[in-house]
Each structure stands twice: as C-alpha cells, then as structure tokens.
Ligand SMILES: Cc1cc2nc3c(=O)[nH]c(=O)nc-3n(C[C@H](O)[C@H](O)[C@H](O)COP(=O)(O)OP(=O)(O)OC[C@H]3O[C@@H](n4cnc5c(N)ncnc54)[C@H](O)[C@@H]3O)c2cc1C
C-alpha cells in the first residue's frame with residue numbers, strides 16, 4: 107500500500123539507510139514554544155536527506171535512544187532538514203539540550219509521503235492541529251514552492267491556546283501571502299493573553315468553506331480526537347474517502363517493518379504509512 111503513495115512523487119531516490127544511523131550536525135535551534143523547538147540539520151557527509159513531506163526520520167542520540175520525528179521542511183528549500191520536536195520524555199528532552207554544532211544520528215527518511223504528485227492540479231485543503239503542523243509545514247512549503255502544480259491552497263490550523271501556536275512567523279507570512287489562504291484558530295484564550303485571530307475548534311473554520319468535492323483533496327494531521335470531527339465535516343461537504351488523506355501516529359521502534367510495534371491489524375504504520383487515504387484504512391479497526 108505504502109509504495110503506491112511513495113511512488114506518486116515520481117522522484118528517484120536512493121534507498122534509505124535502514125539500520126545504521128548517519129551523522130548529522132545541528133545548524134540552528136529555534137524556540138517555537140516553551141515545549142517545542144525547531145532544529146535545522148545537515149548531513150555531515152554533505153549529502154541531501156532525500157526527504158518527502160509526510161515521511162519521518164529515526165533520530166538517535168548515543169547512549170540515550172531513538173525517536174521517530176516527522177520531516178518538517180520541504181526538500182525544495184535546500185540541502186537541510188528541519189524537525190519540530192516537543193519535549194515529552196527522555197529522548198526528546200535530550201534533543202532539546204542540543205546546541206548548534208552538536209551531532210546526532212539519523213536513519214531514514216521512512217514511510218509514505220503525502221501524495222504530492224497525485225494531488226497535482228487539485229485544490230488542497232490542508233488541516234492540522236497542535237503538533238500536526240510539524241509534518242504539515244513540509245507540505246505547505248512544498249506547495250508554495252511548486253505553486254503552479256496546484257489549484258487553490260487553503261491552510262487551516264488549530265492550537266489549544268495562543269501560546270501553543272507553532273511556527274507563528276510562518277503562519278503570519280502565509281496569512282499575508284497571495285499564494286494561499288491561511289486561517290488559525292485557538293480553542294481558548296486565557297485571560298491576559300493577546301490574540302486577534304479566531305477562537306473555537308478547527309471544525310468552526312471548515313463549515314463556512316465552499317469546497318468542490320470533485321477537485322479537492324483534504325490532508326489532515328493532528329491529535330486523534332480531531333480526526334473524527336474534521337472527517338465528519340468533510341463528509342458533510344461530500345468529499346469522498348479517497349480524497350481525504352490522513353497521517354497516523356503509532357508507537358514505533360524500528361521504523362522499517364521488522365519489530366511489529368506499529369501494526370494496526372495487518373498494516374505496518376511505519377512502512378505502509380504513516381500517510382494513508384481514508385479509503386485505505388476504512389476497514390482497519392481503531393485506525394483513527
Ligand atoms: C511517525 C511519527 C512521527 C512523529 N513526529 C513527531 C514530531 O514531528 N515531533 C515530535 O515532537 N514528536 C513526534 N513524534 C512523537 C515522538 O516520536 C515521541 O514523542 C518520542 O518518541 C518520545 O520519546 P521520549 O524518549 O522523549 O519519551 P518517552 O519518555 O519514551 O515517552 C514519553 C511519551 O512519548 C510516547 N512515545 C514514546 N516513544 C514513542 C514512539 N516511538 N512513538 C510514538 N510515541 C512515543 C510515550 O507513549 C509517552 O507518552 C512522532 C511519532 C511518530 C510515530
């Protein structure tokens with residue numbers, strides 16, 4: 107299943123290093139929120155990463171561990187790779203201690219990508235919530251850089267509160283941009299916080315949209331609770347399951363289809379996914 111979507115990009119790519127990490131160097135570190143940082147990395151051997159929007163990397167630190175992290179920058183931007191990391195435990199907190207010049211290991215890129223070729227000529231409705239903006243950002247950058255390949259591009263993003271909004275300066279630039287439409291909403295605004303955007307759940311932004319179900323592909327990345335309600339809104343607008351793309355996050359270890367940690371029924375999220383169309387996972391119990 108996965109190779110179908112991966113092959114849709116039509117770009118030749120060397121096979122990823124499956125088991126042995128290659129060395130990367132931190133070029134820069136940016137605070138996105140108190141809990142999230144953006145790392146710009148380059149390969150020490152000078153090669154490109156060959157990443158595609160929607161894929162993930164297995165990031166490792168010697169003596170600490172390894173974690174799957176989504177590709178957060180488009181290959182159209184240059185020979186670097188950016189990862190947005192939320193500190194949640196041992197490995198991600200150790201990543202947060204890295205400084206420019208430090209080295210780390212990486213395997214990948216792994217998994218299926220967003221179907222950037224199959225979506226050519228179509229209107230894109232790109233919906234993300236919370237940390238889901240990390241992989242979505244790579245797709246938005248890709249669509250910006252290959253703007254003539256797509257119809258209307260609409261970006262909807264929801265966060266819990268203004269302090270949780272990721273990539274604030276890029277969102278502001280997308281809101282000003284003539285290349286796409288971008289709307290941001292937050293669930294609530296704590297007293298004393300400055301916010302002049304929308305307030306409410308992300309579904310509130312979908313309702314007023316006029317969507318042509320024949321020409322639109324929706325891509326959704328966010329916390330599990332978001333999928334159910336967003337998908338219902340899209341079904342209400344008659345968008346068929348084959349034109350709704352989701353990214354599933356499952357507990358992963360090997361990332362290459364060997365350990366079985368990421369399975370849903372007969373599907374391996376690490377190699378068959380993480381990107382699926384809704385019709386591909388319709389029969390999988392508990393997928394969403
Ligand atoms: C395909 C994929 C893409 C991801 N992309 C990102 C990203 O772009 N940015 C980001 O910040 N995080 C991302 N994650 C989640 C990230 O992998 C986990 O937060 C990280 O592995 C936690 O490791 P830890 O040692 O810091 O935490 P631990 O101390 O091990 O655990 C802290 C929490 O993280 C969860 N967790 C632990 N290991 C994994 C794992 N292998 N997969 C999923 N959850 C795990 C645990 O259930 C626990 O809730 C992604 C996960 C997957 C599967």
Ligand code: FES
Pocket residue numbers: 357358359360361362363364365366367368369374375376377
């Ligand atoms: S993470 Fe090991 S099989 Fe998918």
